[in-house]
Amino acid sequence: VNKLGGFPMVMRNLAAVGGWAYAAVLFNSWLWVFFYTNAWRVLIQLTHAVRFGPLHRIKICGEAINFMTPLGFVGGDPVRVILLQRYLTCKSHLSSVVIDRLLQIMSAQLFCFLGLVLALFIDVGIPSWMIFVFMIFYLTLFSFLSWFLFSLFRGKGQSVFDAIFESFNMRQYMPGVVAYVEALRVDLALYSGHPTGPFLRAFLW
DSSP: OGGGTHHHHHHHHHHHHOHHHHHHHHHHHHHHHHHHHHHHHHHHTTTOOOOHHHHHHHHHHHHHHHHHSTTTHHHHHHHHHHHHTTTSOTTTHHHHHHHHHHHHHHHHHHHHHHHHHHHTTSOOSOOHHHHHHHHHHHHHHHHHHHHHHHHHHTTOTHHHHHHHHHHHTHHHHOHHHHHHHHHHHHHHGGGTTOOSHHHHHHHHO
């Protein structure tokens, strides 16, 4: 901040932005929360009926915790799980939050990949080989998450957890993590047998 001229310079720049620009920023922030809430609601409505308004407030609370703490998703998503207990049964709130977050991470990887594709046609000062390396990385990560998510819906993805538990003996040293995953395993069974259309629609939101 001192290199930029100190806080007075920062305040002058903020004042020069103007009220309409701040309104546009706030509207943009609300818009992406609106889209994310709609995507989350598509998932929840596969098993339970829930109104948009309460879900929207829960989403805002969870994202606020994400931004206010250095924990990121680790802070905000448990808040969403707790708040959802008021509207859903104890057997359904965990999986909807986890699936919603996985879809959000997948969309972020996809946009990173598309941004790198655009970087190939714009001089950004990064070697082309490095751009290709990152493209392969994001595409691989997106493909793995897609496979893992749909494997969970078919009841096969849990074998990944079982292999990790056995390899690192987590059942003995981290029983809390194992219990969390076991609860998620039960929750995800609620989504088995559903068509993939709603999940694709949630991803597009």
